[in-house]
Amino acid sequence: MDENGSKKKKNSGRGVSGPTNPMVTPLLTDHYQFTMAYAYWKANKHQERAVFDLYFRKNPFGGEYTVFAGLEECVRFISNYKLSEDEIHFIKQNLPASCEDGFFDYLRGIDCSDVEVYAIPEGTVVFPKVPLLRIEGPVAVVQLLETPFVNLINFASLVTTNAARHRFVAGKSKTLLEFGLRRAQGPDGGVSASKYCYIGGFDATSNVAAGRLFGIPLRGTHSHAFVSSYMSFDEIADKALRTKDGSSTCEDFVSLVQKWLNKIKWSNSFRGIFSETNQSELAAFTSYALAFPDNFLALVDTYDVIRSGIPNFCAVALALSDLGYKAVGIRLDSGDLAYLSCETRKLFCSIEKEYELSYFGKMSITASNDLNEETLDALNKQGHEVDAYGIGTYLVTCYAQAALGVVFKLVEINNQPRIKLSEDVSKVSIPCKKRIYRLYGKETYPLVDIITGENEPPPKVGERILCRHPFQESKRAYVVPQHVEELLRCYCAGSSDKKQETLPPLKDIRDRCIKQLEQMRRDHMRRLNPTPYKVSVSAKLYDFIHFLWLNEAPVGELQ
């Protein structure tokens, strides 16, 4: 009972903001959800209490794990669910004229305040067949939520998993930058990719809108166009640069840069290495350094990395050094990244030695250009000197597998369990309102997930429990858990008295994800032939599934 004496909690009273994308409205659903709602209403069946599970059937990218994401957007969506008069009018226009007006009055009253949502926390490592969300409520209302929920979780989980896989191959020590906005599938394909790649372990994004919406660090310097927009030094209006300590001003930074270029070209160590460098590139670098003397990072492959980009960069970096500034580094966007990064590092180290600049050898080398899991793996095998990767297309569009097969299945209605059969066993649904436990062994890693009926006693630490494969009779194992974690938690209590989880900040979701990934046994995570993680059901649930299956399946007649 709250202060107003009302037992019914309104979700909308929870103060949760609406979805990030204002296009996520109750109309962002399939037309058949409304035709079904009408048929339920017409049969006076719309208020029947239904339980739906949201899950996927197969891990993406040929791997054996998935990171669950998208929950917060679902909670935001239903916490603010309300059909406007305009929307109801549009629905009415698109249903047969024979549909009765009472239905539209019913739609007017829907606010999801009686919908309960149980979910695995966002950022958890999850596996096929395990319900990520269990949604309970009036059957007509929960049906309306199917499409937006699946939409909001499908891509979110897919791209988070993709980011986690890229992080796994790149290794912990590298900086990972998401550069995908321009190639993403639409504006919020880009914005949500930025958000979920950050959760999956990326460090920063180029996407300013995502930086603003989610507080993700921003990164980026300049493009090839910037370099080719310069013709000569004449274009630099103001050539003066104050020293870093502010004590004096170099009136002609351009001359200082040119002096350094000549010096390294003709020094004993580098003589003959550099041919004539491109002057317009040098002008562009110099101009960029004048604008950002403390953040000078240059794209060096507009003309020729080794013959032009790197020497030009070094000349500017050395000139900056004279004034007390330390250049940040370079970005390579084409060519043999392994070779070019090693050659660049060698040169940086030689300059460090020649001019006694202790930071020069350690300057950052960023690589970009159509990187993906395979190219990162190839770079590792070859050996390279890259510190940071900028990854775009393959990451944000999930090029290797562009969709996750998330489904939303009815498992109970009016307290009656329901099963969806299929000739393909992997498509048979697990009926009943269920609980999920993750069982841990003596080591810290998870051993197995077990799904039980809602009212079965939970697995206990130190007590042996039989874990059965849901569909294969012979696959079963006893487990004595050292730690038991219940996975589904209450995020929307509906009209129940359950305590609601608060929505964690993005940073916490990211931390959870990174910790979860580290906790997994390595053989589940490897790229080549990973070991499947086991998902099981209790003995009682196993028996029940198969009882129901036999009950519903028609008996064939061989002729």
Place this chain on the structure above:
Amino acid sequence: MDENGSKKKKNSGRGVSGPTNPMVTPLLTDHYQFTMAYAYWKANKHQERAVFDLYFRKNPFGGEYTVFAGLEECVRFISNYKLSEDEIHFIKQNLPASCEDGFFDYLRGIDCSDVEVYAIPEGTVVFPKVPLLRIEGPVAVVQLLETPFVNLINFASLVTTNAARHRFVAGKSKTLLEFGLRRAQGPDGGVSASKYCYIGGFDATSNVAAGRLFGIPLRGTHSHAFVSSYMSFDEIADKALRTKDGSSTCEDFVSLVQKWLNKIKWSNSFRGIFSETNQSELAAFTSYALAFPDNFLALVDTYDVIRSGIPNFCAVALALSDLGYKAVGIRLDSGDLAYLSCETRKLFCSIEKEYELSYFGKMSITASNDLNEETLDALNKQGHEVDAYGIGTYLVTCYAQAALGVVFKLVEINNQPRIKLSEDVSKVSIPCKKRIYRLYGKETYPLVDIITGENEPPPKVGERILCRHPFQESKRAYVVPQHVEELLRCYCAGSSDKKQETLPPLKDIRDRCIKQLEQMRRDHMRRLNPTPYKVSVSAKLYDFIHFLWLNEAPVGELQ
């Protein structure tokens, strides 16, 4: 000169609505566009007039054509371009503290009113290397537009092309339904897929939001969950159904359905074909028919298509027939679609004959379940009786190729042509402000696209013109065009006096697309080994490209 005596036309005065997705704001861009803008401003170079081309390098899906789409969203974006104070504050926070305040005053004033956009009309069939857009304006401003423009065109063109390819395989006579919202890459991944699939030749969508935004016809009936939510006929509260002509009421439609089921089961023609059908499925179908007697279309594979779904459907359809209603048809969502559709058709035809119902044999058969170009092709080869396809995942996520490599390259600044070199010839950009003409031969199909310098005389009908491959010296051909079409048109006149094209309604873009696709020579369109369409440059432009290339490329030294 307008009424106020001002020559400068404000785009914002054009009355163009903002982007469909409110997330498309000036911050939906890469961070480096703002760092570059600052560097340009600092060098006092920001107002230099630059020309950028937007194009792609390779047709998607192993094909030899692409449909250009996304233009309207770009025009809407720049017609309403304005950075808010909040946005400027955010940019400032994310640039070094040393950045001067004058720059932020400059950002405050940007409104794109001096940006000119020339583009190929949306819905046109286009080819690699041809500029889809030419954008002219102050270099700093046009840079800021790069990322949103590429984002808005990349996926739009890709998914339109994908839809066109699916239409090509399915054939003109089939109904194509886009069912992809739940599997799309985020909310507007779904909404824009619906829009662009419609442009590419689809007939309808399941996505209600897209139906409302764009006026696309909506389609959909019910899901497996609807079927499995029913247990028995007891759940149907109101069993009465008025006849179609309103003359009388059948008080117990349920009994009528059951009577028909028994009748067909034991009729001489069908005896022994049907075993016991699933009663909860029959209850669900009956309930749905009571809600939509004029639009009865049933999903028949929840239990078993041939043994349960089809006979149950027929019983309901026959009962409806008694009351003057014609059922619409069925949907198959699993199994062997070719076989099941043929068996279903046979049965429909037998019933038509047995009960003299002239429409029954022609009822619609819709197929869904992970369809794509390959499965449609396989169905055609096998023979089938499907009238309509519901296509989701593979269509809307462009599963076969999840991104189009759209790029945005500087081709001129301060009237000076610029070229971007690369060791990979296919990545060298074509410099200069250019025009594009499509040349048609004696037949009605296009022969070749030719790119010329801005000020070259246009190709003339009946006059021989040399068309050269831009990079391969030996590839060239004379053409005598029978019809010449200039492709780039002015969509934003900026501060010029040019006449602006109006943005056509969606229906016109769709019609254009369908007409354009029909006009192409068949060998460019086929799925297997299609013939590349030729894109050429004028002799003058060819010479200029190669002059500039030699000028910019460093001369190597073999050692």
